[in-house]
Amino acid sequence: xxxxxxxxxxxxxxxxxxxxxxxxxxxxxxxxxxxxxxxxxxxxxxxxxxxxxxxxxxxxxxxxxxxxxxxxxxxxxxxxxxxxxxxxxxxxxxxxxxxxxxxxxxxxxxxxxxx
Amino acid sequence: xxxxxxxxxxxxxxxxxxxxxxxxxxxxxxxxxxxxxxxxxxxxxxxxxxxxxxxxxxxxxxxxxxxxxxxxxxxxxxxxxxxxxxxxxxxxxxxxxxxxxxxxxxxxxxxxxxxxxxxxxxxxxxxxxxxxxxxxxxxxxxxxxxxxxxxxxxxxxxxxxxxxxxxxxxxx
Amino acid sequence: xxxxxxxxxxxxxxxxxxxxxxxxxxxxxxxxxxxxxxxxxxxxxxxxxxxxxxxxxxxxxxxxxxxxxxxxxxxxxxxxxxxxxxxxxxxxxxxxxxxxxxxxxxxxxxxxxxxxxxxxxxxxxxxxxxxxxxxxxxxxxxxxxxxxxxxxxxxxxxxxxxxxxxxxxxxxxxxxxxxxxxxxxxxxxxxxxxxxxxxxxxxxxxxxxxxxxxxxxxxxxxxxxxxxxxxxxxxxxxxxxxxxxxxxxxxxxxxxxxxxxxxxxxxxxxxxxxxxxxxxxxxxxxxxxxxxxxxxxxxxxxxxxxxxxxxxxxxxxxxxxxxxxxxxxxxxxxxxxxxxxxxxxxxxxxxxxxxxxxxxxxxxxxxxxxxxxxxxxxxxxxxxxxxxxxxxxxxxxxxxxxxxxxxxxxxxxxxxxxxxxxxxxxxxxxxxxxxxxxxxxxxxxxxxxxxxxxxxxxxxxxxxxxxxxxxxxxxxxxxxxxxxxxxxxxxxxxxxxxxxxxxxxxxxxxxxxxxxxxxxxxxxxxxxxxxxxxxxxxxxxxxxxxxxxxxxxxxxxxxxxxxxxxxxxxxxxxxxxxxxxxxxxxxxxxxxxxxxxxxxxxxxxxxxxxxxxxxxxxxxxxxxxxxxxxxxxxxxxxxxxxxx
Numbered sequence: 001x002x003x004x005x006x007x008x009x010x011x012x013x014x015x016x017x018x019x020x021x022x023x024x025x026x027x028x029x030x031x032x033x034x035x036x037x038x039x040x041x042x043x044x045x046x047x048x049x050x051x052x053x054x055x056x057x058x059x060x061x062x063x064x065x066x067x068x069x070x071x072x073x074x075x076x077x078x079x080x081x082x083x084x085x086x087x088x089x090x091x092x093x094x095x096x097x098x099x100x101x102x103x104x105x106x107x108x109x110x111x112x113x114x115x
Numbered sequence: 116x117x118x119x120x121x122x123x124x125x126x127x128x129x130x131x132x133x134x135x136x137x138x139x140x141x142x143x144x145x146x147x148x149x150x151x152x153x154x155x156x157x158x159x160x161x162x163x164x165x166x167x168x169x170x171x172x173x174x175x176x177x178x179x180x181x182x183x184x185x186x187x188x189x190x191x192x193x194x195x196x197x198x199x200x201x202x203x204x205x206x207x208x209x210x211x212x213x214x215x216x217x218x219x220x221x222x223x224x225x226x227x228x229x230x231x232x233x234x235x236x237x238x239x240x241x242x243x244x245x246x247x248x249x250x251x252x253x254x255x256x257x258x259x260x261x262x263x264x265x266x267x268x269x270x271x272x273x274x275x276x277x278x279x280x281x282x283x284x285x286x287x
Numbered sequence: 288x289x290x291x292x293x294x295x296x297x298x299x300x301x302x303x304x305x306x307x308x309x310x311x312x313x314x315x316x317x318x319x320x321x322x323x324x325x326x327x328x329x330x331x332x333x334x335x336x337x338x339x340x341x342x343x344x345x346x347x348x349x350x351x352x353x354x355x356x357x358x359x360x361x362x363x364x365x366x367x368x369x370x371x372x373x374x375x376x377x378x379x380x381x382x383x384x385x386x387x388x389x390x391x392x393x394x395x396x397x398x399x400x401x402x403x404x405x406x407x408x409x410x411x412x413x414x415x416x417x418x419x420x421x422x423x424x425x426x427x428x429x430x431x432x433x434x435x436x437x438x439x440x441x442x443x444x445x446x447x448x449x450x451x452x453x454x455x456x457x458x459x460x461x462x463x464x465x466x467x468x469x470x471x472x473x474x475x476x477x478x479x480x481x482x483x484x485x486x487x488x489x490x491x492x493x494x495x496x497x498x499x500x501x502x503x504x505x506x507x508x509x510x511x512x513x514x515x516x517x518x519x520x521x522x523x524x525x526x527x528x529x530x531x532x533x534x535x536x537x538x539x540x541x542x543x544x545x546x547x548x549x550x551x552x553x554x555x556x557x558x559x560x561x562x563x564x565x566x567x568x569x570x571x572x573x574x575x576x577x578x579x580x581x582x583x584x585x586x587x588x589x590x591x592x593x594x595x596x597x598x599x600x601x602x603x604x605x606x607x608x609x610x611x612x613x614x615x616x617x618x619x620x621x622x623x624x625x626x627x628x629x630x631x632x633x634x635x636x637x638x639x640x641x642x643x644x645x646x647x648x649x650x651x652x653x654x655x656x657x658x659x660x661x662x663x664x665x666x667x668x669x670x671x672x673x674x675x676x677x678x679x680x681x682x683x684x685x686x687x688x689x690x691x692x693x694x695x696x697x698x699x700x701x702x703x704x705x706x707x708x709x710x711x712x713x714x715x716x717x718x719x720x721x722x723x724x725x726x727x728x729x730x731x732x733x734x735x736x737x738x739x740x741x742x743x744x745x746x747x748x749x750x751x752x753x754x755x756x757x758x759x760x761x762x763x764x765x766x767x768x769x770x771x772x773x774x775x776x777x778x779x780x781x782x783x784x785x786x787x788x789x790x791x792x793x794x795x796x797x798x799x800x801x802x803x804x805x806x807x808x809x810x811x812x813x814x815x816x817x818x819x820x821x822x823x824x825x826x827x828x829x830x831x832x833x834x835x836x837x838x839x840x841x842x843x844x845x846x847x848x849x850x851x852x853x854x855x856x857x858x859x860x861x862x863x864x865x866x867x868x869x870x871x872x873x874x875x876x877x878x879x880x881x882x883x884x885x886x887x888x889x890x891x892x893x894x895x896x897x898x899x900x901x902x903x904x905x906x907x908x909x910x911x912x913x914x915x916x917x918x919x920x921x922x923x924x925x926x927x928x929x930x931x
Binding site: 127128130131132133134137138140141142144145146147148149150151157158159160161162163165221237240241244245246 | 499511
């Protein structure tokens with residue numbers, strides 16, 4: 001995974017990553033999530049179904065927590081609710097933000113295509 | 116006289132975790148000992164009932180009136196404070212309190228009660244940190260107690276009314 | 288005589304044969320080398336039990352142990368451990384429980400209650416701070432755990448006591464017998480209830496008003512706020528869902544993962560799982576949520592069934608294992624049966640997991656013709672027949688009839704008795720059945736069932752990080768991102784199991800509930816250090832804690848080695864290697880045998896144990912300060928030779 005120094009993102013985003021104790025913890029998982037959301041808004045479970053099987057993504061909770069991490073650094077935002085079954089009857093719909101697009105581009109530079 | 120406050124309890128929602136009881140003695144005495152807490156929780160797991168007992172900070176306190184040696188006084192915020200030096204341990208205040216909310220310190224042999232931690236009650240903080248949505252303990256002004264209850268009831272009614280809006284139009 | 292902070296500083300010894308009570312100071316090395324709780328207990332068991340002792344003999348010890356954080360403001364710190372030599376596995380046995388008993392024990396002034404011997408007639412122990420009495424319990428013998436608790440409250444005249452007691456199952460020394468405290472909290476596994484019953488000890492009741500000192504009161508408050516906030520921010524999904532739904536949420540979650548034990552572990556998804564999900568449970572049956580001591584999650588649903596055939600059943604803490612055990616494992620889909628059965632288990636004093644497992648075993652054997660109506664006293668154990676379940680539980684508790692006697696043995700011994708291939712369907716490891724999730728879809732989770740030193744069990748690792756850590760977190764904290772692929776049998780899974788066993792051992796020693804730290808890594812590596820430093824005032828570091836964990840796990844393994852365990856016992860039931868799942872996300876998955884051997888090699892290597900036998904080596908034991916253990920094992924011929 002990439003440390004903040006390696007990521008080509010604005011200072012503000014680097015600071016957010018460090019502040020949220022995520023230095024060195026942003027990597028391919030987040031790239032896949034952002035890539036999936038770039039194609040369209042989705043709930044976390046829908047993102048999981050889109051990207052599962054790639055990298056080591058095999059359980060929804062991995063994607064849920066990684067998406068929460070992206071939310072904490074403002075790379076995704078929640079824009080409404082949708083009924084999808086996975087314990088919580090209603091899930092938040094996630095949308096990539098401008099910061100998220102910047103982060104996605106920076107991650108792609110480091111990791112390229114993730115299978 | 117400063118603003119008066121007290122701690123409102125939602126008895127339906129208390130889960131019997133005793134975080135309030137634990138932080139109270141820890142804050143007041145530096146040890147964890149429910150026998151020295153000024154808020155106590157009686158738990159009854161087999162019937163699902165948990166009851167926090169604490170001082171209601173009465174406007175006309177029976178405890179203050181019962182003390183024979185003037186060891187109790189009201190501070191600028193109306194909170195009844197016990198002066199441990201003056202207290203003779205007669206337990207009259209404990210017997211007079213209608214809520215059983217004054218206790219007897221087993222080591223110091225004096226009466227102890229809630230003093231709202233000088234305005235920043237620790238029990239409310241730990242309870243709300245763990246359970247922010249449940250609002251089991253709330254630090255509130257007496258004049259606002261009714262407002263809290265009213266708002267909760269309003270929300271219930273609001274939800275049921277909004278359901279009917281979606282079901283069918285009301286305007287004929 | 289050291290100043291104790293966190294620890295109470297006293298061990299209470301109760302001898303039921305002589306009816307004597309003794310108090311001993313807590314040895315300092317026990318606190319600094321073994322931390323508390325399970326660590327203390329395991330050390331005492333190793334030192335004071337001779338190998339081969341009969342678990343039901345007066346020589347066996349029953350030890351209640353609490354940790355330095357038990358009964359303080361540290362979040363979720365209400366836990367304690369009961370340890371003994373297990374009649375189910377023949378090895379080390381322990382069981383962990385919540386509620387308020389552990390804190391009361393500490394406030395009364397005791398880190399450990401060590402019960403030895405055997406009473407002539409039923410007794411209970413009453414502890415009120417310094418005053419300890421062994422009281423007559425003939426009037427309580429035969430009563431269920433709820434009535435026992437109420438009666439003892441009446442006896443001592445104080446409703447704020449804590450009572451840990453056995454019900455008819457423990458009295459009848461049934462394999463699934465548990466020790467129940469606060470009506471619904473169970474120290475359930477390894478047959479600890481049966482050992483208590485064998486000692487004719489009906490209950491231990493305690494009232495503690497001395498309290499516990501902590502080294503840094505303000506520091507402890509800071510630890511509380513800091514880590515509760517980290518829980519809410521870095522493990523948001525877990526905090527929100529678990530505090531809302533409790534363990535029943537696992538039914539929905541595991542069904543989604545294809546890991547829900549179904550038809551005695553033959554499948555990982557249940558066609559009627561929706562009938563057992565949280566939307567059926569809430570809000571209809573749950574009247575409120577309750578907590579254990581100092582809990583920030585209030586996971587426990589308090590239920591009441593108001594109408595229908597199970598009307599009147601009420602109780603707390605009906606946990607996930609009841610939903611599979613009296614649900615998907617036997618093909619039943621009635622949530623009311625689950626709630627009623629779970630409540631009855633609490634009252635009889637029975638472990639849901641092992642009770643449900645032996646019942647599921649019986650169901651499968653019956654449906655395959657291995658058990659007949661003659662063996663089941665005429666009861667019809669066709670898959671999905673819910674009418675027999677409560678009756679089976681009752682007969683198990685009372686050893687009633689042929690089927691009661693059979694079920695009371697636990698599935699391994701029952702299967703040995705029946706023969707005819709019944710053993711294949713007994714889903715046990717070292718004689719004890721694991722609960723929780725299917726190993727075929729969770730590699731490390733499944734591996735940890737087999738190597739855990741109290742028999743088949745998911746809690747030695749409670750390996751939720753396998754599916755909750757992001758691969759990036761897995762790489763940073765455990766070493767390899769591949770360990771987060773739950774379907775992959777990468778050798779790094781052994782590293783993950785070692786890391787997780789260490790973390791959970793620390794939790795079992797502090798003691799805090801392992802529902803507090805799940806997906807957020809900082810709650811594993813930072814929280815215990817800060818908590819123990821603030822409470823005890825000692826200079827703990829992450830490395831020191833890991834070393835203690837390694838020491839405790841190695842000592843527990845040495846205990847088992849002394850009893851005859853070795854590498855051959857670290858395997859899953861055959862079904863998981865032979866039968867791929869045919870449905871759900873895990874379709875086609877099976878546990879690969881060749882990878883298994885590689886994992887065992889790696890696991891033993893990481894632990895510093897001999898790979899051929901699984902026995903701890905002298906070098907490892909001496910490095911952990913356990914030279915005397917190495918000497919003892921050598922005398923018994925159980926020490927691997929140099930270079931073995």
